[in-house]
Amino acid sequence: MNKKIIPEILNRKSSVCFSSESISLEEIDLLIEATKWAPSSRNMQPWKVIFVSKKHDNYKNVLDSLSDSNQIWAKNAEIFAIFSISDDKNLKRKFLDIGFCGQNMMLQAESLGIASHPMGGWNEELVKRAVSIPDNNHVVFVLALGKKGNLNKLDADLKIRESKDRVRDHNRNNFNFSNWDLN
Numbered sequence: 001m002n003k004k005i006i007p008e009i010l011n012r013k014s015s016v017c018f019s020s021e022s023i024s025l026e027e028i029d030l031l032i033e034a035t036k037w038a039p040s041s042r043n044m045q046p047w048k049v050i051f052v053s054k055k056h057d058n059y060k061n062v063l064d065s066l067s068d069s070n071q072i073w074a075k076n077a078e079i080f081a082i083f084s085i086s087d088d089k090n091l092k093r094k095f096l097d098i099g100f101c102g103q104n105m106m107l108q109a110e111s112l113g114i115a116s117h118p119m120g121g122w123n124e125e126l127v128k129r130a131v132s133i134p135d136n137n138h139v140v141f142v143l144a145l146g147k148k149g150n151l152n153k154l155d156a157d158l159k160i161r162e163s164k165d166r167v168r169d170h171n172r173n174n175f176n177f178s179n180w181d182l183n
């Protein structure tokens with residue numbers, strides 16, 4: 001078959017290898033633009049994304065809100081993007097919408113040579129306090145972003161982690177063709 005999966009899908013990974021090189025404002029604009037084109041229920045685009053740069057004093061507060069195991073590698077990311085939704089109606093759909101928007105950002109990042117890593121491991125109260133997200137909102141995930149780094153500069157443990165093959169269930173048990181007409 002000549003048709004191929006688009007490389008951004010295949011090459012994106014939850015990376016722990018970031019460089020200290022800066023992401024440009026033009027690149028940030030492209031990340032935002034990609035995010036905006038995600039589908040959402042009734043096109044409500046319910047996501048709110050707060051960007052925190054390493055150069056800002058508040059970076060440390062966001063870093064401290066992450067689980068210890070995430071801090072080990074996330075401290076090298078240049079940017080944290082905090083994805084949240086308001087807690088009113090259509091909550092389930094909003095959770096789905098913001099997932100699509102995060103995936104768009106990660107794939108666009110991949111095409112720009114920007115490494116990304118979504119996280120669910122953080123303290124909700126601390127992350128909200130750090131970036132003034134109201135109590136009645138949900139932080140859905142935090143995305144670490146940074147230009148792709150040099151594997152050889154990583155500590156041994158992170159180097160092993162970054163080099164590991166990504167694995168997927170290839171037996172297709174999640175996909176059901178019993179209602180498919182093969183003739």
Ligand SMILES: Cc1cc2nc3c(=O)[nH]c(=O)nc-3n(C[C@H](O)[C@H](O)[C@H](O)COP(=O)(O)O)c2cc1C
Nearest residue numbers: 012013014015067070117118119120121122141166
């Ligand atoms: C909602 C969500 C939460 C996640 N939370 C964490 C996390 O707290 N720490 C972490 O290291 N990885 C986290 N990950 C990354 C997953 O472990 C990763 O996507 C998965 O192992 C597949 O690897 P890949 O993204 O490299 O393909 C999270 C991913 C998602 C989608």
